[in-house]
Structures are given as structure tokens and as C-alpha cells.
Amino acid sequence: MKESSDSSDGKAVSHSEVSRIAVKVPPFWRENPAIWFSQLESQFITSGIVQDSTKYHTVVASVETEILSQVSDIITSPPNDDMYKKLKERLINIFSDSEEFRLKKLLQDVELGDKRPSMLLLQMQDLAGNRVGDELLRSLWLQRLPTQMQAILTTSSDDLNKLSIMADKIADVTSGSEICSNHVKTKVPETSTPNDCISNLQAQISELSLKIDRMSQFRRSRSMSRRNNYSARSASRKDQMCW
Secondary structure, three states: OHHHHHHOOOOOHHHHHHHHHEEEEEEOOOHHHHHHHHHHHHHHHOOOOOOOOHHHHHHHHHHHHHHHHHHHHHHHHHHHHHHHHHHHHHHHHHHOOOOHHHHHHHHHHHHOOOOOOOHHHHHHHHHOOOOOOOOOHHHHHHHHHHHHHHHHHHOOOOOOOHHHHHHHHHHEEEOOOOOOOOOOOOOOOOOOOHHHHHHHHHHHHHHHHHHHHHHHHHHHHHHHHHHHHHHHHHHHHHHHHHO
């Protein structure tokens, strides 16, 4: 019986060691510790780690000393229970931006830069959380977009997600375009106005939408043709069998 117990203990230790080896802890993400813990907890699930103490010690063994110094009281005197949960909550509270800072960043600091419009919207939605309504967020997002793009999108009543997809399409159409560019020779006459540019962009978007519709109709037509051919062949085989 003792040997069996020792064998079981050995297997348990072996399994624990394998689990620890399997966990690949990503570098701690100061800008978004909540996402970092979500990544880590996915590693725990795939590795079969469920013990609170194992999770706690995995974090302590993996996170940089500079970061752990911010929670030195928990490190030097671990809680008797919920060790991992309390360490996680403290780190998130310390490194997460305050509500005031996130709103300030949303209102003043976020810019489009080289991001796609949809990525800018995702960043702004993350900063806004549940504290900013869709209409205000929509207005703030549109203000960050190029003037010509704003003029097109403000006429749409679509929700924000659909609007961001449309904005990406506009960006794709105008990317590298010589129309309304200050850096290359333009094909538009010198007497063109902003309205001419907007009309030109709208025409390109309409053409792109038509192409997408034609492709969809072609795929549906081919699918129906294959089904009809299959049905005809099946009927022919049945007729031959009757004879």
C-alpha cells in the first residue's frame, strides 16, 4: 500500500511539473494588466492548473522584480487564502489607468495616426468602457478621421461597428490614391473643390460595393448551377435504372 501511495505521489508531482513547464507566461503588460491576466489564465486552463497556490507562485516566479516591489507586502506575507486572486486584484488596481485618466486620454490624446479607422474605434471603445454613450463616442471617433471621410460617414445612420467597416473600405480605396493628395500630382483639375473630392470618393466606394455584389451573385449562381447539375445527373441515373 505504501508503494502504491508513493507511486501516486510521484505521478502527482510529475503532473505538476509538466503543468509548470507547459505554462508560457507572457511578459507583464503594464498598459493593460487585465488582458495579461486573461492570457495567463488561458495558459492555466490549457495546462490543467487549478490550485490557487500554483497560480500565485507562477505569477511571483515570472513577473519582474520591479513590478513585484509594488506589492511587496503580499509577496513577503502571502494571504492565507485567495493568494492569486488578491495578488491579481492589487496588480490590476496599481497598473490600470484611473477613470479620469482614461477619459482624458479618450477626449484629448487618442489620434488616428497610421491605424485603421476600425482599430481606432476599438481603442476608443476600450478607453470609454460603459462611461460614454454611443452617440458621444461616435462624434469623438468621427472627429479623429480625415475631413473627406467625415463628410461621407456623417450621412450614414448605420451603427458604429458598420460605420467602422465602411471607414476601412474608404481608407482602402483612398490609400495610395492620387486624388486629393498633397504629396503627389493630382488627377483632379486645379479648380476642383472638396465637394468634388467627396463625390469622387463616393463613386469609388459605390463601384467597390457593386464589385462585391457581383462576386457574391456569381458565387451563388455557381452554387445553384452545381446543385442543378447534380439533380439532373441523379434523375438520369434513376431513369436508366427503371429501364
